[in-house]
Amino acid sequence: MLRYAVKRIALAVVILFTVMLAMYAMVFLVPGDPASLALGPRATPELKALLRERMGLDEPVLWQVWHFFRNAVTGDLGYDVWSKRPVLDQILEFFPNTLILGVAALGWALALGIALGAAAVVWRDTAADRLLGVLSVGLISIPAFVVAIYAILIFAVWLRWLPAIGAGTPGDPASQARALILPAFALGIGWVGYLARLVRASLLEVMGENHIRTARAFGLPERRVVLRYGLRVAIIPTIALLAVGLGSILSSAVFVETVFGRPGIGTLITGAVQKRNYPVVMGTVLFMTAFYLFVVTAADLLIARLDPRVRDVFRR
Amino acid sequence: MSSGGRFRALRALLSDPMGALGLGLVLLFVVMALFAPWVAPADPIKLNVAEKFQPPSLAHLAGTDQLGRDLLSRIVYGARTALAIALTAVGLAGVGGLILGMIAGFGPRWLDAVLVLLFDSMSSLPMIMFALAVITIVGPGTGTLILVVVLVSIPAYARLIRAQTLALSGADFIVAERAMGASSARILFRHLLPNVVGPLLILLSMDVPVVIMLEAGLSYLNLGVRPPTPSWGNILYDGYTSIRAAPHMVVIAGLPLVLSTLGFTFLGEGLRDALDPRLRRRVAG
Amino acid sequence: MSEPVLSVENLSLRYRVAGGAVAALRNVSLSVRQGEVLGIAGESGCGKSSLAAAMIDLAGANAEVTAGAIRLRGQDILRLDQAARRRLRGREIAMVFQDPMTAFNPVLTVGAQLVDFQFNLDGVPGREKRARARDMLARVGLSDPDLVMGRYPHELSGGMRQRAAIAAALLMRPAVLIADEPTTALDVTMEAQIIHLLRELRAQYGCAIVIVTHHLGVIAELCDRVAVMYAGEVVEEAPVDELFHDPRHPYTRALIACDPARIGKATGRLPAIGGRLPDLSDPPPGCAFAARCGIATDRCRTVPPPRVAPGADRGVLCHEAAP
Numbered sequence: 001m002l003r004y005a006v007k008r009i010a011l012a013v014v015i016l017f018t019v020m021l022a023m024y025a026m027v028f029l030v031p032g033d034p035a036s037l038a039l040g041p042r043a044t045p046e047l048k049a050l051l052r053e054r055m056g057l058d059e060p061v062l063w064q065v066w067h068f069f070r071n072a073v074t075g076d077l078g079y080d081v082w083s084k085r086p087v088l089d090q091i092l093e094f095f096p097n098t099l100i101l102g103v104a105a106l107g108w109a110l111a112l113g114i115a116l117g118a119a120a121v122v123w124r125d126t127a128a129d130r131l132l133g134v135l136s137v138g139l140i141s142i143p144a145f146v147v148a149i150y151a152i153l154i155f156a157v158w159l160r161w162l163p164a165i166g167a168g169t170p171g172d173p174a175s176q177a178r179a180l181i182l183p184a185f186a187l188g189i190g191w192v193g194y195l196a197r198l199v200r201a202s203l204l205e206v207m208g209e210n211h212i213r214t215a216r217a218f219g220l221p222e223r224r225v226v227l228r229y230g231l232r233v234a235i236i237p238t239i240a241l242l243a244v245g246l247g248s249i250l251s252s253a254v255f256v257e258t259v260f261g262r263p264g265i266g267t268l269i270t271g272a273v274q275k276r277n278y279p280v281v282m283g284t285v286l287f288m289t290a291f292y293l294f295v296v297t298a299a300d301l302l303i304a305r306l307d308p309r310v311r312d313v314f315r316r
Numbered sequence: 317m318s319s320g321g322r323f324r325a326l327r328a329l330l331s332d333p334m335g336a337l338g339l340g341l342v343l344l345f346v347v348m349a350l351f352a353p354w355v356a357p358a359d360p361i362k363l364n365v366a367e368k369f370q371p372p373s374l375a376h377l378a379g380t381d382q383l384g385r386d387l388l389s390r391i392v393y394g395a396r397t398a399l400a401i402a403l404t405a406v407g408l409a410g411v412g413g414l415i416l417g418m419i420a421g422f423g424p425r426w427l428d429a430v431l432v433l434l435f436d437s438m439s440s441l442p443m444i445m446f447a448l449a450v451i452t453i454v455g456p457g458t459g460t461l462i463l464v465v466v467l468v469s470i471p472a473y474a475r476l477i478r479a480q481t482l483a484l485s486g487a488d489f490i491v492a493e494r495a496m497g498a499s500s501a502r503i504l505f506r507h508l509l510p511n512v513v514g515p516l517l518i519l520l521s522m523d524v525p526v527v528i529m530l531e532a533g534l535s536y537l538n539l540g541v542r543p544p545t546p547s548w549g550n551i552l553y554d555g556y557t558s559i560r561a562a563p564h565m566v567v568i569a570g571l572p573l574v575l576s577t578l579g580f581t582f583l584g585e586g587l588r589d590a591l592d593p594r595l596r597r598r599v600a601g
Numbered sequence: 602m603s604e605p606v607l608s609v610e611n612l613s614l615r616y617r618v619a620g621g622a623v624a625a626l627r628n629v630s631l632s633v634r635q636g637e638v639l640g641i642a643g644e645s646g647c648g649k650s651s652l653a654a655a656m657i658d659l660a661g662a663n664a665e666v667t668a669g670a671i672r673l674r675g676q677d678i679l680r681l682d683q684a685a686r687r688r689l690r691g692r693e694i695a696m697v698f699q700d701p702m703t704a705f706n707p708v709l710t711v712g713a714q715l716v717d718f719q720f721n722l723d724g725v726p727g728r729e730k731r732a733r734a735r736d737m738l739a740r741v742g743l744s745d746p747d748l749v750m751g752r753y754p755h756e757l758s759g760g761m762r763q764r765a766a767i768a769a770a771l772l773m774r775p776a777v778l779i780a781d782e783p784t785t786a787l788d789v790t791m792e793a794q795i796i797h798l799l800r801e802l803r804a805q806y807g808c809a810i811v812i813v814t815h816h817l818g819v820i821a822e823l824c825d826r827v828a829v830m831y832a833g834e835v836v837e838e839a840p841v842d843e844l845f846h847d848p849r850h851p852y853t854r855a856l857i858a859c860d861p862a863r864i865g866k867a868t869g870r871l872p873a874i875g876g877r878l879p880d881l882s883d884p885p886p887g888c889a890f891a892a893r894c895g896i897a898t899d900r901c902r903t904v905p906p907p908r909v910a911p912g913a914d915r916g917v918l919c920h921e922a923a924p
Contacts, residue, residue, distance in 0.1 A: 019441055037645070124517075137581055149555075152556075172680075183365070213715070216659055219689070219721045220718075224717075229709070230707045250442070251443065254533075255533045258536075274539070278453075285445045289442065
């Protein structure tokens with residue numbers, strides 16, 4: 001288990017370094033001076049010179065690469081000349097908002113997705129199963145930001161039940177919770193279909209295993225066999241998917257956050273892209289990639305702990 | 317594949333209600349895109365501020381937007397934008413993935429290791445984050461959009477091709493062919509290529525709706541297709557900004573996105589089942 | 602002689618497959634009395650596992666009984682509804698599965714599963730079910746039952762798992778115990794121990810036991826009576842000593858001749874039965890074994906063989922064995 005953990009973490013670190021290197025190379029491969037690129041056409045020469053110095057662009061390239069890595073490792077993702085604040089500070093200010101949104105979206109999607117997937121197996125090969133299948137594909141394919149806009153139209157503009165924009169009044173959990181409902185709904189709905197499909201497929205596979213036959217041979221009712229004996233095993237692969245899900249849902253939150261004007265990583269980065277605020281964009285991308293790798297790696301290790309069979313394989 | 321096989325696949329596709337519905341929707345949008353000038357009732361970028369925010373009527377079947385442009389015409393031309401970008405990007409990415417995957421699977425081991433690390437790194441980058449990074453560096457526009465899609469999609473395709481190539485390299489007929497002195501190029505093009513193209517096409521077709529969504533999303537953020545060129549994304553954005561003044565705009569502007577992604581997804585699923593049921597799990601995973 | 606606890610009467614079962622059906626069981630009749638051990642022998646694919654599965658109503662969704670009855674204490678369980686059949690499982694008729702590695706759920710402890718398996722035991726509180734499970738584990742020779750209760754299946758050795766599986770089957774004192782290849786997945790010492798355990802339990806509980814195996818050694822050591830199956834039919838049925846000393850069906854003779862345990866040292870090569878099992882989606886008109894039989898005549902290939910009784914409690918399905 002320890003060897004596996006070390007290997008898995010080492011791989012994540014190597015990937016993160018490759019990503020950093022690739023992004024760094026990309027900035028330098030694209031024609032144009034990164035400082036002017038970052039500052040845009042209206043920048044004054046003085047500002048450009050200041051930024052060049054700040055970014056260390058006067059140094060030899062290899063030296064710059066070394067600096068970039070060293071700073072990134074110590075958590076220094078650069079300095080934002082617009083807001084005059086370190087990039088990491090801004091990311092850490094906005095990230096909790098996005099994380100809450102992502103967790104809320106995945107949370108309700110997981111609950112409903114598992115229920116629908118298990119229902120499809122209990123009712124397998126009936127019309128209900130086929131209907132759930134079509135529904136899942138439909139949910140997966142509809143873009144979240146379109147759902148977001150329709151949700152605003154219906155629940156905020158027409159019915160006036162929920163707020164259309166913002167993250168609620170700071171310090172008022174009730175208003176923050178109300179402001180979370182529509183974005184979490186829009187962001188999670190695709191995952192309901194995805195998880196339902198995954199749980200169904202995984203559960204059907206488990207239902208063919210010998211221990212299921214044993215449970216039936218002792219006269220356990222089918223529902224109990226599916227829910228207790230099947231689902232417990234079938235749920236394990238969804239943990240890996242959830243980790244990937246959290247990583248990717250946080251970045252697809254970009255659109256949903258923008259539609260709802262909700263402060264978060266998404267609004268931070270889109271604002272920065274529109275201003276071509278290069279340090280903020282790069283810092284955010286790096287941060288989100290590191291977060292994604294962290295979650296995925298942690299999930300892999302969690303699975304190795306949860307599934308006694310996997311655990312046993314690594315113990316040997 | 318024989319033509320009989322192809323017809324059998326088509327019949328299988330049409331006999332599945334979801335697949336048939338998907339094919340119908342996709343054909344609808346393809347016709348819209350190909351024959352946009354004939355299908356569209358008006359010029360999609362011609363302003364007529366006097367007629368702004370008009371609800372659907374006989375003159376404007378889908379109403380008009382905040383600048384008095386005919387919404388239906390904009391949607392029809394938007395189909396052209398969406399499909400042109402999606403097909404170009406996915407096509408280029410497919411070719412790139414095919415080449416890189418075959419190099420990884422067939423080339424020397426060190427090269428394979430390097431490429432696999434690159435693929436792994438690329439797929440660890442959240443797609444939208446990566447897209448935003450590229451847009452920041454290169455600047456927004458249609459070309460950037462295609463570049464992003466190509467870069468983001470190549471790893472998945474290359475991995476599929478690599479796995480297929482590796483699996484086939486050990487197959488008896490390839491080993492025999494090599495023993496008889498066939499060149500690597502001959503083995504690649506005569507034996508591997510025909511065998512790996514099928515699964516790749518299915519994967520490509522299933523990525524078309526993803527690209528349509530990405531294009532619309534980025535255009536919605538004004539980071540994709542530049543106005544006034546109609547894109548479903550910026551049409552939706554126009555609708556959103558007028559959500560109180562003219563709710564018909566946003567209701568109608570969301571439909572092509574919903575229907576096209578549904579259509580392509582259903583078609584992709586149907587195709588996969590019709591062509592190769594064994595792929596069910598591989599592609600889904 | 603007492604009434605049979607479980608009897609199978611003229612049972613035919615087929616599996617629906619793409620483009621047709623496979624006749625897995627054809628006109629099978631068997632019975633087992635209280636305290637008796639019946640062995641079902643045959644090579645893989647002969648239908649013995651289908652028969653075991655049918656007895657506990659787990660033959661699968663694509664299986665279809667086309668004729669016959671399975672009587673438990675005289676009552677035809679095939680005529681019961683789903684719920685009533687489910688109520689019998691574990692309580693009246695229990696099963697020990699072939700592969701103890703996969704027979705238990707990997708993510709639940711052995712104890713949790715043994716408690717669950719007493720589902721059909723009404724009115725017994727959970728605490729008592731735990732105690733029963735613990736006692737049964739001790740009784741099948743697991744020296745530290747409390748430890749085993751808290752373990753996951755993969756944390757036990759193969760022999761321990763098989764003992765736990767037998768304990769599970771005996772939990773509710775079923776009238777019939779079916780063991781499907783109970784020793785196949787074990788090594789020789791484990792096998793001997795499990796055989797010993799089954800003999801003890803048989804003496805202790807007096808339930809009827811059906812042992813399905815391809816291993817004639819297990820049959821010789823454990824069983825009172827043997828049914829030999831071939832291509833979905835019972836071709837010979839006899840008390841165990843008579844079967845080994847005086848086999849009547851050519852297939853039984855071949856099977857005994859091929860048993861590695863019975864071959865003298867002098868033989869340089871292992872004998873084998875030539876040919877293959879007939880296609881069960883289209884069974885031959887005559888005797889199913891005719892194509893591989895050394896003494897088959899034209900009659901064997903065209904006319905179904907009669908069932909003859911060469912002695913008390915014996916039956917043979919063969920033209921040539923007829924007097």
